Amino acid sequence: MRPATAILSVIxxxxxxxxxxxxxxADLAVTDNIPDFSVTMNDGKVVTGEQLRDGISVVVFFxxxxxxxxxxxxxxxxxYDEYQPQGVKFALISREDGEDSVxxxxxxxxxTMPYSAQNDRKIYEKFATSRVPRVYLCRFGTIKYIFxxxxxxxxxxxxxRLQGLMIKF
Numbered sequence: 184m185r186p187a188t189a190i191l192s193v194i195x196x197x198x199x200x201x202x203x204x205x206x207x208x209a210d211l212a213v214t215d216n217i218p219d220f221s222v223t224m225n226d227g228k229v230v231t232g233e234q235l236r237d238g239i240s241v242v243v244f245f246x247x248x249x250x251x252x253x254x255x256x257x258x259x260x261x262x263y264d265e266y267q268p269q270g271v272k273f274a275l276i277s278r279e280d281g282e283d284s285v286x287x288x289x290x291x292x293x294x295t296m297p298y299s300a301q302n303d304r305k306i307y308e309k310f311a312t313s314r315v316p317r318v319y320l321c322r323f324g325t326i327k328y329i330f331x332x333x334x335x336x337x338x339x340x341x342x343x344r345l346q347g348l349m350i351k352f
Contacts, residue, residue: 210311217242217324218309222276222299225286230274230299236324239348240272244307244317246280247288251332255316256294258338263296266345275299278307278315322348 221231245252275298282300318330330336
């Protein structure tokens, strides 16, 4: 087989392969479903992917040392204060940020949202391969909006999107 033919054959195989399958560790996208997972929050409650598939949910990944996360967390606190009483479920999960670090940051910044401190990236890697903050707004387990640090999400834009999801609910 000539080199040009071999290269064309490889390209053809790649192009015609099943491109909708997500390899392990691939970033989830809008219209993907929340994966199965289970975390224990700092208040002792267990949150699962299955629970978050019932209604409207907000899943957040953060680290306390990340400047973009530090900018986003107060907006999330405001969202939590406003929308959690309306039935929106929240799961704030650290990406490789232990309990001591998260608890100290929460106390220093007057944050009251329950969180799950994770010492590794096991849960995070079910959603993404890089970047925090990551905010997923979901309706019945389907990701409808994703916000990262490009640009950092504001309270206004996240609130507007949540309102839209609730109207459809």
